[in-house]
Amino acid sequence: MTQTTGKLLGWILGTALAIGFVVVMGQLAIGPAAQSMVPAPATSAGLTEVLFYVLAGVTIAGAAGVALSHNILYSAIGLLMALLGAGSLYVFLSADFLAVAQLLIYIGGVLVLVLFAVMLTNRITEITVSNTSLGLWGGLMLFVAVAPVLLAVALVTPWATITPAAAAHTTETIGDALLSRWLLPFEVASLVLLASLVGAVAIARKEIKAD
Amino acid sequence: MVPVQWYLLLAAVLFGVGLVGVLIKRNALIVMMCIELMLNAANLTFLAFARQQGNIGGHAIAFFVIAVAAAEAAVGLAIVIAIYRTTGSVNVDDVRELREEG
Amino acid sequence: MLSSPQRKPFSPRAVLVITLAVGVLLFGALFTGILVLTAAIKPVMIAAFLRQVVGVDPATWPHTTLVTWVSMAITALILLTFGAVISGATVWWEMRVSARMQSRIGYNRAGAGGFLQWIADAVKLLFKEDLIPAEADQLLFRVAPYFVMTGFALTFVALPFGEGLVAADLNVGIFYMVAVTALVVVGILLAGWSSNSKWALFGGMRAAAQVVSYEIPAGIAIMVPVLMAGTLSMQGIIRAQGAWPWQWFVFTNPAATVAFLIFFISQLAEGNRTPFDLPEADSELVAGYLSEYSGFRFALFFLVEFGNLWVMAAVLTTLFLGGWQIPWVSAADWTAARGALGDLPGAGWWGLQLLSMLVMVLKTLVVLNVIVWIRWTLPRIRIDQMMNLCWKYLVPFAFAAFVFTLLWQVLLARVPLLATFTGFIMTGLFVAMAALFGRQVKANIAASGDHVDLTNW
Numbered sequence: 001m002t003q004t005t006g007k008l009l010g011w012i013l014g015t016a017l018a019i020g021f022v023v024v025m026g027q028l029a030i031g032p033a034a035q036s037m038v039p040a041p042a043t044s045a046g047l048t049e050v051l052f053y054v055l056a057g058v059t060i061a062g063a064a065g066v067a068l069s070h071n072i073l074y075s076a077i078g079l080l081m082a083l084l085g086a087g088s089l090y091v092f093l094s095a096d097f098l099a100v101a102q103l104l105i106y107i108g109g110v111l112v113l114v115l116f117a118v119m120l121t122n123r124i125t126e127i128t129v130s131n132t133s134l135g136l137w138g139g140l141m142l143f144v145a146v147a148p149v150l151l152a153v154a155l156v157t158p159w160a161t162i163t164p165a166a167a168a169h170t171t172e173t174i175g176d177a178l179l180s181r182w183l184l185p186f187e188v189a190s191l192v193l194l195a196s197l198v199g200a201v202a203i204a205r206k207e208i209k210a211d
Numbered sequence: 212m213v214p215v216q217w218y219l220l221l222a223a224v225l226f227g228v229g230l231v232g233v234l235i236k237r238n239a240l241i242v243m244m245c246i247e248l249m250l251n252a253a254n255l256t257f258l259a260f261a262r263q264q265g266n267i268g269g270h271a272i273a274f275f276v277i278a279v280a281a282a283e284a285a286v287g288l289a290i291v292i293a294i295y296r297t298t299g300s301v302n303v304d305d306v307r308e309l310r311e312e313g
Numbered sequence: 314m315l316s317s318p319q320r321k322p323f324s325p326r327a328v329l330v331i332t333l334a335v336g337v338l339l340f341g342a343l344f345t346g347i348l349v350l351t352a353a354i355k356p357v358m359i360a361a362f363l364r365q366v367v368g369v370d371p372a373t374w375p376h377t378t379l380v381t382w383v384s385m386a387i388t389a390l391i392l393l394t395f396g397a398v399i400s401g402a403t404v405w406w407e408m409r410v411s412a413r414m415q416s417r418i419g420y421n422r423a424g425a426g427g428f429l430q431w432i433a434d435a436v437k438l439l440f441k442e443d444l445i446p447a448e449a450d451q452l453l454f455r456v457a458p459y460f461v462m463t464g465f466a467l468t469f470v471a472l473p474f475g476e477g478l479v480a481a482d483l484n485v486g487i488f489y490m491v492a493v494t495a496l497v498v499v500g501i502l503l504a505g506w507s508s509n510s511k512w513a514l515f516g517g518m519r520a521a522a523q524v525v526s527y528e529i530p531a532g533i534a535i536m537v538p539v540l541m542a543g544t545l546s547m548q549g550i551i552r553a554q555g556a557w558p559w560q561w562f563v564f565t566n567p568a569a570t571v572a573f574l575i576f577f578i579s580q581l582a583e584g585n586r587t588p589f590d591l592p593e594a595d596s597e598l599v600a601g602y603l604s605e606y607s608g609f610r611f612a613l614f615f616l617v618e619f620g621n622l623w624v625m626a627a628v629l630t631t632l633f634l635g636g637w638q639i640p641w642v643s644a645a646d647w648t649a650a651r652g653a654l655g656d657l658p659g660a661g662w663w664g665l666q667l668l669s670m671l672v673m674v675l676k677t678l679v680v681l682n683v684i685v686w687i688r689w690t691l692p693r694i695r696i697d698q699m700m701n702l703c704w705k706y707l708v709p710f711a712f713a714a715f716v717f718t719l720l721w722q723v724l725l726a727r728v729p730l731l732a733t734f735t736g737f738i739m740t741g742l743f744v745a746m747a748a749l750f751g752r753q754v755k756a757n758i759a760a761s762g763d764h765v766d767l768t769n770w
Contacts, residue, residue, distance in 0.1 A: 056217075060221070060228070063224075063225050063229065066228070067231050068232075072238060073453060074452075075244055077453070077503075079248070080499060082248060086225070086251045089255065090254075093259060093262045097485055097488070098258065098270055098273050098274065098277070100488045102254075104488070104491060104495060106247070106280070107492075107495045108494075108528065109281055109284070109525070112495070112499065114240060115503075115521070116502075116518070118506075119518060121292065121295040121301050140231075142234055142235070143227050143230075147223060150222075155216060155220070170270060171484065181271070185271075189278045196283070199289070200285040200288075200289040203293050204289035204292050
C-alpha cells in the first residue's frame with residue numbers, strides 16, 4: 001500500500017517535473033512574441049547557469065555511457081540522454097528550431113533506426129548483447145591525449161566577446177537563410193538525402209536471385 | 212548568460228568521448244553512435260558561435276549536419292545489416308576480407 | 314457501486330447522483346484549474362496579480378520567482394491529472410459506444426452507466442503485483458514506461474485549450490508536438506525488447522516500423538496548414554482560421570481536405586489504433602509489446618494509449634477545424650476584452666476564455682468520437698497493406714497536397730476571395746454528404762426492420 005502510493009507519487013512528481021521543465025524552457029527562451037514585449041519578470045539570474053550545468057552533466061554522462069557501456073542497448077540509452085541534453089542546450093543558445101529538429105530527427109529517426117538495427121543483428125536469446133572494446137586504458141590514454149588540446153583551444157583563444165542579441169524566433173530567419181545565402185548547400189543536401197534513401201534501400205534489401 | 216567557452220568545453224569533452232568510443236569499440240553500431248556524438252559536439256560549437264556572433268549561418272550549417280547525420284545513419288545501418296547477413300557478425304575487425312595478407 | 318452481498322446496494326437514484334457528482338466535480342475542477350492556471354502562469358499575468366491582488370511591486374518583491382515556480386508546478390500537475398482522467402473517461406466512452414455498436418450493454422456496474430468503472434479499473438491495476446519476468450532486462454523493462462509516459466505528458470505543454478489557455482505557446486509548437494511523440498516510440502521499442510518474449514519483440518518492432526513510416530505522411534500533411542497560416546505556433550495556426558466552418562482550413566483549400574484525411578489516417582497509425590493496431594494484434598501477438606507488463610506499468614501504457622486520443626483529436630481540431638475560434642468574436646474583441654496589458658483582465662475576458670474552451674473541447678470530443686467509431690467499424694489490416702498504404706498512397710498524395718498548397722497560396726495572394734468561395738462550396742458539399750449519409754443510415758435501419766433506441770443506457 002505505502003509502496004504503491006510512494007511509487008505513484010514519485011511518478012506524478014517526476015512527470016510533472018518534466019512538464020514544468022519544458023514550460024520553464026519555453027518561457028525562458030522560446031516564448032511567444034507577446035511575452036517578449038512586456039518587461040521580463042524577475043527570473044533569477046542563476047537559473048540558466050544551474051540548468052546549463054545539469055544539462056551538461058546529463059550530456060556527458062550519456063556520452064560516457066555510449067562509449068563505455070558493455071550492453072549495446074544501454075549505449076543506446078546513453079545516446080538518448082546525450083542527444084536530449086545537447087538538444088536542451090540548443091534552447092539556451094536560442095536555437096529553438098534546431099532543438100526540436102534534434103529531437104525529431106535524432107531521437108525519432110536515428111535512434112529508432114539504431115535500436116532497430118540492434119534488434120535485427122542480435123538474437124533475442126542473447127539477453128546481454130555483447131559490445132566488445134579494446135580496453136578502457138587505451139581509450140583513457142587517447143582521451144587524455146585529445147581532450148586537453150581541444151580544451152586549451154577553447155580556453156586560451158581570446159574569443160571576441162560580443163554581447164549576444166536577445167533570444168529571437170529563429171524559424172523564419174533560418175528559412176530565409178536557407179533559401180538565400182545557403183541555397184546551393186541546401187539543394188545539395190536534398191540530393192544527398194535522396195541518394196542515401198536510394199542507397200539504403202539498395203543495400204539493405206535481400207538479393208533476388210535470378211535463377 | 213553562460214559564456215561561450217563553457218559550451219566549447221562541453222563540445223570538446225563530447226567530441227573526445229565520441230572519438231574514444233569510435234576507436235576502442237569493435238561493434239559497428241556503437242561506432243556509429245559515437246560518430247553521432249562527435250557530430251553533435253560539432254553542432255554545439257556551431258550554435259555557440261552562432262549565438263555569440265549573432266549570425267544565423269551557424270544554424271544553417273547545424274541543420275545540414277543533422278540532415279547529413281540522418282543520411283549517414285540510414286546508409287550506415289543498411290551496410291551494417293548487409294554485413295551481418297553475409298558474415299553473421301557486426302564486429303568491425305571481422306570485416307577484413309579485402310585486406311592484404313601479412 | 315461496489316455492491317457486495319453483505320451490503321444493501323444503493324438505489325438507482327443515489328447511484329445517479331453520486332456519478333453525476335463525481336463527474337461534475339472531477340471535470341469541473343480540472344477544467345477550471347486549466348482555465349485559471351494556464352492563463353495565469355504568463356509572466357505578465359503573475360506580475361499583474363502580485364501588483365493588484367497581493368499589493369506588492371513584482372520587480373522588487375523577493376518571492377516573485379517562487380510564486381512563478383509554484384504556479385507552474387501546480388499547472389503541470391493539473392495538466393498531468395487531466396491527461397490521466399481524460400484517458401480514463403475515454404476508455405469508458407469507447408466501451409459504451411462499442412457495446413452499442415455490437416448490441417451489447419457494456420460497462421454498467423460501477424456508477425450510473427458504468428461511468429465509474431475506469432476509476433475501479435485504475436485502482437485495481439495499482440494494487441496488482443508489478444511483475445518483472447525473470448529473464449527480462451530489469452533496468453530497461455523498468456524505464457520503458459517512463460519514456461512512453463514522458464512523451465505523452467510533454468505534448469500537453471503546447472496543447473491549446475482556449476484563446477489564452479496554453480501552458481506555453483511555443484513558436485515551434487506543432488513541430489514540437491510531432492517531436493516529443495518520438496519518445497513514445499523509443500519506449501515501445503525498449504519495452505518490446507526488454508521483455509525477452511517473442512510476442513513483445515514482434516510487437517515492438519512492428520510498432521516502431523509503423524510509427525516511423527507514418528511520421529512522414531503526417532509531417533508533410535502538417536506542412537499544409539503551416540503554409541496556410543505562415544507559422545508553426547499552435548495558437549498562431551488557430552488565429553489564422555475563422556470560427557465558421559467555411560473559414561476552417563479543412564474547407565478553404567481543397568488540398569487541405571486531402572491533408573486532413575492523410576493526417577487523420579497517420580494519427581490513427583501512430584496511436585496504434587485499429588485498423589492499424591498490428592503492434593498489439595491480440596489474435597497473433599497476445600498483447601504485443603505490453604504482453605509481459607502488469608500492474609502499474611501496464612496501467613501507464615494503457616493510459617498513454619487512450620490519453621493519446623485526446624491529443625490526436627485536439628491537434629486535428631487545431632490544425633484543420635478552427636480550434637477555439639468563437640463565432641462573432643474577432644481578434645479585436647479579444648484585445649478589447651483584455652483591457653490594459655499590465656492589468657488583470659476583467660470578467661468579460663474570462664467569460665470569453667471559458668467560451669473558447671467550450672468550443673475547443675466540444676470539437677475535440679466530436680473528433681474523438683469519430684476515432685472511436687472507426688476503431689469499432691474497420692477490421693485490422695495486414696502489415697504489407699499497412700506499408701503499401703503509407704508509402705504508395707499517403708506519401709505521394711501528401712506531397713501533391715503540399716505542392717498544390719504552395720500554388721494555391723500564390724493564387725490566393727492575387728484573388729483573396731477565392732478562399733471564402735471555396736469555403737462555402739466545400740462546406741455545402743460536406744453538409745450534403747452528411748445529409749446523404751444520414752438518409753442512407755435511416756434507410757438501412759428501416760430496411761432491416763430495426764429501430765433506433767436510445768433509452769437503455
